Amino acid sequence: MSDGADAHEPDALEPDALGPGALEPDALGPDEMRAWMAFLAASHLLDHxxxxxxKRDGGLSHPEFEVLVGLSLADGNRLRMSDLARKVMVSKSRLTYQVTQLERAGLVRRTGCEDDRRSVWAELTDAGAERLAQVRPGHRRVVREALIEVLTPEEIAVLGDALGRVTDRLRAR
Structure with a gap:
């Protein structure tokens, strides 16, 4: 590349820099690509x-935490495994793995469903509720510092509305 005044390094988000096919009719435009890449980066970094x-505050994985939260919000701190899988948005097999780990740690208990022998309840134990109480303050702090404090109240409302629409569309599939 020359070092003249007209030398220009392509921006990674310019259509030409996006590679072959970037100018196809269904290709993401620069603003769309920027939004998508920012969403991916933010979600990965926040999840990390x-x-x-x-892990530091309670020895839990994020999926295990989601299971404990889902159970804590349910009537009687218990849900059928199939309902819990829908609530935490994981496959039944993935949920079975998570619940097995939590059960081994004494944080969740599985019991048979009295009115449907094919169903199994997952129930939050007292130890599970205590572990959840132990990690929740730190979880709230991370979410607040990494997301809430960075945005204005208006941006938070717009983000909530926009991601709510995306979630609704994906759940309807």
Whole structure:
């Protein structure tokens, strides 16, 4: 590349810099690509921060935390495994793995469902509720510092609305 005044390094988000096919009709435009890449980076980095905090404060993974939260919000601190899988948005097999880990740690208990022998309840134990109480303050701090404090109240409302629409569309599939 010459070092003349017209030398220009392409920006990674310019259509020409996006590689072959970038100018196809369904290609993401520069603003769309910037939004997508920012969303990916923010979600990965936030998930990493949350994972570190949960491991440090309570020896939990982020998915395990989600299971404990889901159970803590349910009537009687218990849900059928199939309902819990939908609530925490994981496959039944993935949930079975998570619940097995939590059960081994004494944080969750599985019991048969009295009115449907095919169903199994997952129930938050007292130890699970205590562990959740132990990690929640740090979790809130990470979310607040990494996301909430960076945005204005208006941006938080717009973000919530926008991601809510995306979630609704994906859940409807």
């Amino acid at each position: 921060e949350i994972e570190r905090q949960l």
